Amino acid sequence: MARRVSERRNYWGAFVLDWFQYLQDNDFSGSDFKVLFFLCERMQVSDNSIYLRQNHIAAELNMDKGNVSKCIRKLSEKQFIVKKPNGFMINPHLFYVGKRDRGVREMLRNEFDDYLVELGKEPRFYLNEDEHRLEEIDGDSEDFTYMDGVF
Numbered sequence: 001m002a003r004r005v006s007e008r009r010n011y012w013g014a015f016v017l018d019w020f021q022y023l024q025d026n027d028f029s030g031s032d033f034k035v036l037f038f039l040c041e042r043m044q045v046s047d048n049s050i051y052l053r054q055n056h057i058a059a060e061l062n063m064d065k066g067n068v069s070k071c072i073r074k075l076s077e078k079q080f081i082v083k084k085p086n087g088f089m090i091n092p093h094l095f096y097v098g099k100r101d102r103g104v105r106e107m108l109r110n111e112f113d114d115y116l117v118e119l120g121k122e123p124r125f126y127l128n129e130d131e132h133r134l135e136e137i138d139g140d141s142e143d144f145t146y147m148d149g150v151f
Helices: 019-025 030-042 054-061 065-077 102-118
Strands: 013-015 081-084 087-090 095-097 125-128 133-137 144-146
Touching: 030 054, 030 065, 030 087, 054 065, 065 081, 081 102, 087 102, 102 125
Parallel strands: none
Antiparallel strands: 013 095, 081 087, 125 133, 133 144
């Protein structure tokens, strides 16, 4: 039996554990999860970006393009991903890949937040590395909602 050899180098990925609470609290379908995890798998390790068109995602996942569009819209509304030129970016407050120094991690989170602001949205999440917490930003005030747990 032939073994599949990956052309990509293997990296480890880290989900911020507090994110799992947000995954459970949302009304995601199996298709939404399928698209989200496909995007996480295919993202560039250097910048959390995915440079694929929705029709390519649909073909790879054997899904209808309209359903992929709905999934992308829901993931974007929940700020798990953001649209960027020629692709998408996975929220680095929630997921990152490989060993990166703190400055690079912060730069990626700022880039993600900048894309949101360009779209007229207030960022929803803030990864507080000093406190080891994922914070949900309350858009009506300067307060944060803290998720229990340590990442």
